[in-house]
Amino acid sequence: MEIGGMADDGQDSDNRFNGKITSAVVITSIVAASGGLIFGFDIGISGGVTTMKPFLEKFFPSILKKAASGGAETNVYCVYDSEVLTAFTSSLYIAGLVASLAAGRLTTAIGRRNIMVVGGCTFFAGALINGASQNIFMLILGRILLGFGVGFTNQATPVYLSEMAPSKWRGAFSTGFQFFIGLGVLIANCINYGTSKLSWGWRLSLGLAIVPAVTMTIGALVISDTPSSLVERGKIEQAKQSLAKVRGANNNTEIEAELADLIKSCEVARASKEEPFVTIFKRQHRPHLVMSIAIPFFQQMSGINIIAFYAPVLFRSVGLGNNSALLGAIILGVVNVGSILVSTCIVDRFGRRFLFIQGGVQMLVCQVAIASTLAASIGENGSKHISKQYAALILVLMCTYAAGFGWSWSPLSWLIPSEIFPMNIRSTGQSISVAVNFATTFVLSQTFLAMLCHFKYGAFLYFAGWIFVMTVFIVMFMPETKGVALNSMHQVWEKHWFWSRYVKRSVLVPQQRS
Numbered sequence: 001m002e003i004g005g006m007a008d009d010g011q012d013s014d015n016r017f018n019g020k021i022t023s024a025v026v027i028t029s030i031v032a033a034s035g036g037l038i039f040g041f042d043i044g045i046s047g048g049v050t051t052m053k054p055f056l057e058k059f060f061p062s063i064l065k066k067a068a069s070g071g072a073e074t075n076v077y078c079v080y081d082s083e084v085l086t087a088f089t090s091s092l093y094i095a096g097l098v099a100s101l102a103a104g105r106l107t108t109a110i111g112r113r114n115i116m117v118v119g120g121c122t123f124f125a126g127a128l129i130n131g132a133s134q135n136i137f138m139l140i141l142g143r144i145l146l147g148f149g150v151g152f153t154n155q156a157t158p159v160y161l162s163e164m165a166p167s168k169w170r171g172a173f174s175t176g177f178q179f180f181i182g183l184g185v186l187i188a189n190c191i192n193y194g195t196s197k198l199s200w201g202w203r204l205s206l207g208l209a210i211v212p213a214v215t216m217t218i219g220a221l222v223i224s225d226t227p228s229s230l231v232e233r234g235k236i237e238q239a240k241q242s243l244a245k246v247r248g249a250n251n252n253t254e255i256e257a258e259l260a261d262l263i264k265s266c267e268v269a270r271a272s273k274e275e276p277f278v279t280i281f282k283r284q285h286r287p288h289l290v291m292s293i294a295i296p297f298f299q300q301m302s303g304i305n306i307i308a309f310y311a312p313v314l315f316r317s318v319g320l321g322n323n324s325a326l327l328g329a330i331i332l333g334v335v336n337v338g339s340i341l342v343s344t345c346i347v348d349r350f351g352r353r354f355l356f357i358q359g360g361v362q363m364l365v366c367q368v369a370i371a372s373t374l375a376a377s378i379g380e381n382g383s384k385h386i387s388k389q390y391a392a393l394i395l396v397l398m399c400t401y402a403a404g405f406g407w408s409w410s411p412l413s414w415l416i417p418s419e420i421f422p423m424n425i426r427s428t429g430q431s432i433s434v435a436v437n438f439a440t441t442f443v444l445s446q447t448f449l450a451m452l453c454h455f456k457y458g459a460f461l462y463f464a465g466w467i468f469v470m471t472v473f474i475v476m477f478m479p480e481t482k483g484v485a486l487n488s489m490h491q492v493w494e495k496h497w498f499w500s501r502y503v504k505r506s507v508l509v510p511q512q513r514s
């Protein structure tokens with residue numbers, strides 16, 4: 001039995017509840033969204049330290065030898081192609097994948113907020129070990145702990161935000177998570193720019209990850225858990241208080257309907273007694289499952305991490321100096337953060353589909369243009385020196401690409417999986433989604449530098465092809481979810497030309513609203 005069937009009038013159902021934006025819900029959501037900081041910080045730092053000479057000297061001397069031995073004829077697409085270096089970057093993703101799957105069950109049992117705290121503490125430990133690293137073992141161990149940290153927080157935070165927000169503004173609130181990821185990337189790039197001038201700068205960069213870890217952990221400790229999660233764990237009185245606070249209710253009657261709806265959802269969920277990992281594979285959850293796998297998979301196949309992880313490596317690879325490489329990454333970061341804010345302002349007005357499609361087209365054009373520019377500038381073998389004009393053009397194209405990604409696939413791939421599932425499998429759905437995100441990032445980061453070396457500029461055409469596929473996928477299969485209450489989400493599938501064959505009204509709405 002599916003819980004989503006209790007409210008039966010989609011967008012209108014929202015009006016039954018007090019959906020106003022209160023300062024409490026805004027502050028709580030900003031604090032929670034800061035959980036994205038640690039993930040973004042790591043993405044930026046790991047991308048930057050891998051271009052720092054003292055770091056490479058200590059842990060990956062073979063790369064430096066290769067770069068030094070190459071004369072004018074060196075193929076610049078290949079200089080950074082090293083398996084150990086990619087293993088360093090991607091070890092975090094394997095750990096994150098495991099943690100995110102475990103987090104599905106844990107967030108149900110101990111709450112979204114508490115999992116964010118656990119994630120922050122684990123990340124803190126990883127940052128300490130990395131900053132003090134003496135050998136590869138410590139380096140990788142630290143990254144595994146960082147991975148556990150982001151696995152937990154990336155699972156819990158998006159669900160937290162979707163459950164806290166008034167439905168009408170859920171999109172805007174949820175973009176906060178990706179905003180903090182982008183901010184983390186940006187801060188990390190600025191730090192790398194400064195520390196790259198020191199011989200022990202890499203240590204400082206890695207160790208400074210304790211700052212976002214402490215910030216988000218303290219933040220998570222002061223906020224209350226979501227009303228849904230509290231009800232799920234039988235803490236009705238606390239759920240009532242949490243709801244009254246975030247909805248700005250003067251008395252309990254104002255939140256009674258919403259609370260009753262949550263309690264009812266929870267009772268139905270309990271009645272089913274089915275293992276969520278079994279329920280989620282049932283036919284009536286096929287569209288949810290497909291989206292929770294396809295959306296994060298496609299987000300990564302847009303090629304964003306090629307640009308985010310390796311922006312400095314890439315800029316250097318295409319012939320820019322070390323400093324300008326990091327500066328290029330900073331510019332890219334500013335564009336990314338700015339564009340996420342654009343999404344915050346329009347995602348609940350223009351809807352998810354519009355942003356997905358517009359952003360997709362923009363990214364597609366940019367990837368093709370980057371490939372053509374690289375081919376024209378450094379030649380098919382990557383052996384020609386790049387001119388300043390061409391380097392600037394690549395930067396402009398990458399920024400335009402980052403803007404398109406920033407207001408579309410970047411926040412939406414956290415938002416969609418967190419808002420489409422009914423309560424009983426929401427946490428499980430988010431786990432699967434985060435695990436897919438990490439698994440895809442892992443495979444891509446393991447293979448990208450080798451791919452760049454062999455496909456050369458064609459690597460960008462490869463990702464352009466994927467952007468085409470995912471944009472068509474959205475046009476055909478993704479229904480609009482803006483403004484729909486979480487508990488009424490089943491209706492968007494019931495009305496969809498394709499998914500209606502899986503999500504039948506008779507199955508979903510066993511009891512009509514009284």
Ligand SMILES: OC[C@H]1O[C@](O)(CO)[C@@H](O)[C@@H]1O
Pocket residue numbers: 043178181182185299304305308309336410411441
């Ligand atoms: O801001 C860019 C970053 O955002 C993510 O796509 C997560 O949503 C990361 O994979 C990427 O590195």
